[in-house]
Amino acid sequence: MEEMTLNKDQTEKKRTIVNKLVNSGINITPSILEFVLNLEKPMEDLNLIIKETSFIPDFKSHLTEKVLTKISNDQIQKVLKRKVISPKAHINENKMKNRDLPTIVSDNLNLKKLREDPNPLAAPYNNQLIQIKKISQSDSNTSLTNDISIEKKIEVKPFGSTKSSFAFNPIAKQYSSDYKILTDPTGKLFTTGEYEDFYDYTVDKFNKLRMMMRKRSDVLSATNINNILRLTNSAEVSTIGLVSNMHQTKNNNYLFNLEDLTGIVNVLVRKDSEKEENFKTIQRTVNDQMVYVEGTYSPGEKGKKGIIFVNYITKIDIPTDFKPSISTDPLSIALISDTHIGSKEFEETLLKRFINFLNGKIGDKNIRMMAGKVKYLVINGDLVDGIGVYPKQHKDLSISDIYQQYKRAAEILAEIPEYIKIFYTSGNHEPVRNAIPRPAVPKKYCEDLVNFGITCIGNPSMIETHNVKTLIYHGESMHDMNMLIHDLDINKPTEIMKELLICRHLAPVYGEKTQIAPTNKDWLLIEKIPDIFHTAHVHINGLGYHRNVSLVNSGCFQAQTDFMKSFGIVPTPGIVPIIELDTMKPFELDLKTNR
Ligand code: D5M
Ligand code: FE
Numbered sequence: 001m002e003e004m005t006l007n008k009d010q011t012e013k014k015r016t017i018v019n020k021l022v023n024s025g026i027n028i029t030p031s032i033l034e035f036v037l038n039l040e041k042p043m044e045d046l047n048l049i050i051k052e053t054s055f056i057p058d059f060k061s062h063l064t065e066k067v068l069t070k071i072s073n074d075q076i077q078k079v080l081k082r083k084v085i086s087p088k089a090h091i092n093e094n095k096m097k098n099r100d101l102p103t104i105v106s107d108n109l110n111l112k113k114l115r116e117d118p119n120p121l122a123a124p125y126n127n128q129l130i131q132i133k134k135i136s137q138s139d140s141n142t143s144l145t146n147d148i149s150i151e152k153k154i155e156v157k158p159f160g161s162t163k164s165s166f167a168f169n170p171i172a173k174q175y176s177s178d179y180k181i182l183t184d185p186t187g188k189l190f191t192t193g194e195y196e197d198f199y200d201y202t203v204d205k206f207n208k209l210r211m212m213m214r215k216r217s218d219v220l221s222a223t224n225i226n227n228i229l230r231l232t233n234s235a236e237v238s239t240i241g242l243v244s245n246m247h248q249t250k251n252n253n254y255l256f257n258l259e260d261l262t263g264i265v266n267v268l269v270r271k272d273s274e275k276e277e278n279f280k281t282i283q284r285t286v287n288d289q290m291v292y293v294e295g296t297y298s299p300g301e302k303g304k305k306g307i308i309f310v311n312y313i314t315k316i317d318i319p320t321d322f323k324p325s326i327s328t329d330p331l332s333i334a335l336i337s338d339t340h341i342g343s344k345e346f347e348e349t350l351l352k353r354f355i356n357f358l359n360g361k362i363g364d365k366n367i368r369m370m371a372g373k374v375k376y377l378v379i380n381g382d383l384v385d386g387i388g389v390y391p392k393q394h395k396d397l398s399i400s401d402i403y404q405q406y407k408r409a410a411e412i413l414a415e416i417p418e419y420i421k422i423f424y425t426s427g428n429h430e431p432v433r434n435a436i437p438r439p440a441v442p443k444k445y446c447e448d449l450v451n452f453g454i455t456c457i458g459n460p461s462m463i464e465t466h467n468v469k470t471l472i473y474h475g476e477s478m479h480d481m482n483m484l485i486h487d488l489d490i491n492k493p494t495e496i497m498k499e500l501l502i503c504r505h506l507a508p509v510y511g512e513k514t515q516i517a518p519t520n521k522d523w524l525l526i527e528k529i530p531d532i533f534h535t536a537h538v539h540i541n542g543l544g545y546h547r548n549v550s551l552v553n554s555g556c557f558q559a560q561t562d563f564m565k566s567f568g569i570v571p572t573p574g575i576v577p578i579i580e581l582d583t584m585k586p587f588e589l590d591l592k593t594n595r
């Protein structure tokens with residue numbers, strides 16, 4: 001019902017616009033009509049457009065994108081920027097008359113019948129016919145009239161290439177964006193490069209993690225480690241600390257050091273532990289993670305160090321009763337990453353197909369409904385392939401200049417509907433430092449993107465869109481986690497993400513492949529619980545949940561490179577996860593099958 005009303009409104013608006021223009025002796029193409037409808041105040045702006053065209057010396061009767069660029073109205077220029085930013089759009093300007101012409105597909109229906117079609121989904125097409133007829137009456141010299149017989153059934157392709165017979169009226173366009181950037185390290189990363197940085201970083205990490213651990217209801221009476229070390233008799237103890245020197249003994253027990261700000265104690269988790277849960281937890285524990293242990297402390301004899309024999313071990317995790325915040329409006333967020341524009345393996349066709357999807361150009365009615373709900377888009381790093389990221393990368397590049405890579409990115413992304421708010425974080429291929437936390441891409445590289453409203457943020461960042469919090473992290477540490485924990489599998493990235501959530505840290509291991517910059521504050525802690533946790537980097541998509549947190553790895557738009565082959569990575573390009581913010585229902589759009 002709602003959709004029918006929306007359609008009717010749009011049709012009515014189109015009719016009024018066309019009438020107004022026809023009465024002013026101005027012709028309009030379908031794409032410019034869509035453009036005018038997209039304006040915040042289409043009727044008011046239309047008056048202004050009509051008025052201003054009379055001041056443009058070379059304006060005759062065709063309202064084209066070129067004409068619009070000459071109109072000095074901010075709102076119009078802002079919306080236009082996305083449309084005409086690509087040189088391609090300018091080139092097409094010359095061909096536009098042809099491109100925008102409705103395509104004749106059949107001649108067995110007449111105009112009258114189409115006009116009376118009770119199906120509201122057909123209404124905009126009727127409108128196009130009305131427009132064409134009026135144009136043919138008002139200006140018989142225009143090329144628009146030459147090829148078209150209005151007595152034929154025509155299927156208008158309002159966005160240039162769709163085969164569908166459904167109108168696209170995106171509901172997301174009816175809503176203003178409502179977002180906050182909750183955390184972003186950009187401009188807040190201070191390090192002196194001194195030893196103190198490491199110390200401050202570790203202390204900050206320890207204190208914050210301990211505070212989080214203490215919120216657990218089963219963590220009651222943790223003592224400082226120095227109090228345990230003072231004991232001379234066996235006793236039941238409990239404590240909190242960071243794990244180090246983790247290893248498996250020859251009996252397959254796990255032995256490690258536990259450290260707090262007061263001391264270090266040995267801890268043993270037996271394989272034959274009665275509680276299987278303990279063993280599961282320890283199997284997925286890596287150095288530098290925080291754990292709480294309860295057990296029997298046995299002081300060492302003859303100068304040997306004492307040891308805690310564990311009865312219960314746990315990490316911080318997410319509370320079992322965690323409920324995500326949701327939106328009251330029927331909108332969605334689409335999550336992509338790793339497009340690697342500039343790489344020879346960049347899957348341009350798939351990315352363009354995704355943008356066609358956002359424009360309502362592909363799929364059946366349900367797919368278009370999904371597309372119409374998309375209000376937010378996250379690009380989680382590796383938008384461009386960059387330069388000098390790995391040895392001999394230049395051999396894999398189709399565009400070897402970073403500015404040209406961004407120019408190409410802007411040309412492609414300019415086609416995304418302007419009502420969609422886009423966030424872009426920096427991955428390890430962006431022209432920013434390699435160590436995490438990583439600041440946003442500087443504007444000098446991506447000025448075009450910034451100019452058409454893309455917000456560049458650091459890695460990691462947390463955003464809130466229509467009440468829903470998304471933690472965006474490129475995922476640099478996921479390979480380390482996969483290497484260190486035997487039963488993880490890189491083809492199941494959400495299992496790895498789960499472990500990051502459980503230890504409440506994005507890069508728990510220090511000193512492995514992931515470069516972590518020591519800063520005075522630990523930006524990699526997961527302090528606030530996200531409703532959506534979005535990672536990228538591994539190029540293998542995945543969807544999952546952990547305690548009601550939605551887990552999304554957004555895959556990629558790049559085919560396998562030799563570099564990936566050497567790591568045994570088989571990427572999954574062209575699968576886009578989309579989450580409904582009002583229901584938190586996920587949906588995977590497979591662009592290889594949806595054309
Ligand atoms: O990463 C793309 C792919 O390259 C990723 O899925 C695996 C592989 N890769 C990158 N770095 C590593 C490390 N350190 N270990 C194992 N595999 C790796 P991208 O960031 O797009 O180059
Ligand atoms: Fe990547």
Ligand code: ZN
Nearest residue numbers: 382427428537
């Ligand atoms: Zn990456």
